[in-house]
Amino acid sequence: MKEMRIIVCAKQIPDPEAPLSDVRVDAANKEVIVDAPQVISPFDENALEAALRITEDLGGTITVLSLGKKVSDTVLRKALAAGADELILLQDDAFDKLDSYSVAQALADAIRKIGDYDLILTGRQAGDWDSGQVGLLLGEILGIPSVSLAREISVEDGSVVVKKSTPEGYERVKAALPALVTVSNEVGELRYISRTRMLKMLKGAGSIPSWGAQDLGTAPDALKKMSIVELSSPPDMRRDCQFLEGATPDEVAGKLAAVFKSLQ
């Protein structure tokens, strides 16, 4: 079988695991400000892990595509350190605050420019806007079969076989390549990358290709934006916690048991 050519779409976002105290809503500018380092969106890391396992089994190459106004190669080089073969940054002022469809459109243009591919993997949703649309939209725009919510992916005889989560369990489905799959966390975390390897990648001389809207041929008016009318803080969720204390765990457990009793 021919070697697999996999494209993984990975978004750079402020760490979604940042403590709540580091997150601020700037209502005037309609922006969520997160005082945390940039990372690769977690489900996209799962997608990369899935791609790495497939190429380990079958051979092939992985290209990681990341789109934004300004994409940091220090963040995305992690993908190379993990074992991806190529990184392409799609960056342009025109890619600022795009809605899901526009992102998918620009990614589709980039993928057409790359030309040859067998499988596209994306995360099931990004950890900043939580929209969960780009992967499926990309499949539609490119006109290839798509499968969502993968918990296991394998490639057999020119087809991708996916175990996808359903509310009742799972479904195994099969689609001919090229195809698109959106990946969920059950696939497994991105492999451990040693510090030395990460540092080597960061220092690595290799320049990372960067394409703008013009290189992609994406017409600026194709990047229509969904407008944000208002951005606000969520309602306060705090409650007044009553701490149960005691000299021994037994004593605390007794108090807790009494709480359960009172709630019965």
Add this chain to the structure above:
Amino acid sequence: MDDVLILGDMKEGSLDTRTLELVGVGRRLAKERGGDLCVLILGDAPGGGAAEAASYGPAKVYSVAHPLLKGFQPEFWLKALEQVCAQVKPGVFLMSHSYKGMELGPRLACRLGARLTTDCIDLAVDPQDGLLLRTKPVSGGNAISVFKCPGEPQMATVRGKVFEPAAAGEAKGEIVEIAVELDASMARVASLEVVKEEVVALDKADVVVAGGAGLGEEDGFEALEDLRKALSKSFGNVMIGCSRVAVDKGWISSDHQVGLTGTMISPDIYVAVGISGAIQHLVGMVHSKKIIAINTDAGCNMFKVADYGVVEDFEKIIPALVEKLEEL
């Protein structure tokens, strides 16, 4: 063109509660736009569902029957939805942010040249231009954003348990059958096997005992299982939940996951054991009536939303608690 269409969903032979939630909000939006509320039911034998939907008093229930709509193969559903939309031209199209809605929503919007907002917790009609104001939590729930965009249909998927389910009314909607043309060659994704696993329906639980990374290893869930059993003697439907980390580590299956990408729940009692309280977890359980947290870190976020807190190692507290509960 001002009509609001909602995609109905069936569960075990009757309408899913989420559909009734959509009927409620859809009716309000239809009124604000000066149009009618219509419900769409697809399936191999949608008759029963259509009749049930009609009893909630929408203007019309579109019933679409085709053998290929049995089960849920998204590509057939999408083709059917495209054909229905071409015919009835809804002004607003709503779906639940459920398994089906998450899959169909983006793909249908793309085919119809419309833009979708997912997982909305409120919807309103802008009186100036009639466009849908789509309120959606973003950044895991750290902010609430209201989106708007032109085009038709106006599309959104709606989070479950946010809106009150509609009650059956006096008026009966008219059932309109719509024929669709589907053939087997339209599916490029073939279903090989549908496997029903024993899954927990967390949204049906009265009490949820949930574990997170703080359990340290898979065995931690055995202690939670003991607690679940002990509580089952006094409470109905006690189930085991978890945070995403527990799923990522492979300790427990994802149907137990509570939160943004798991299940949204509001049980009578939620017990969080070794769960820090990341926003993506909180949004799934913060509406629980009483929240009890057990965590070694007194400063963890879970205590901020809890009613009762125990700062202690779960390994010490849970067995002792199980014993005390037996004594009561």
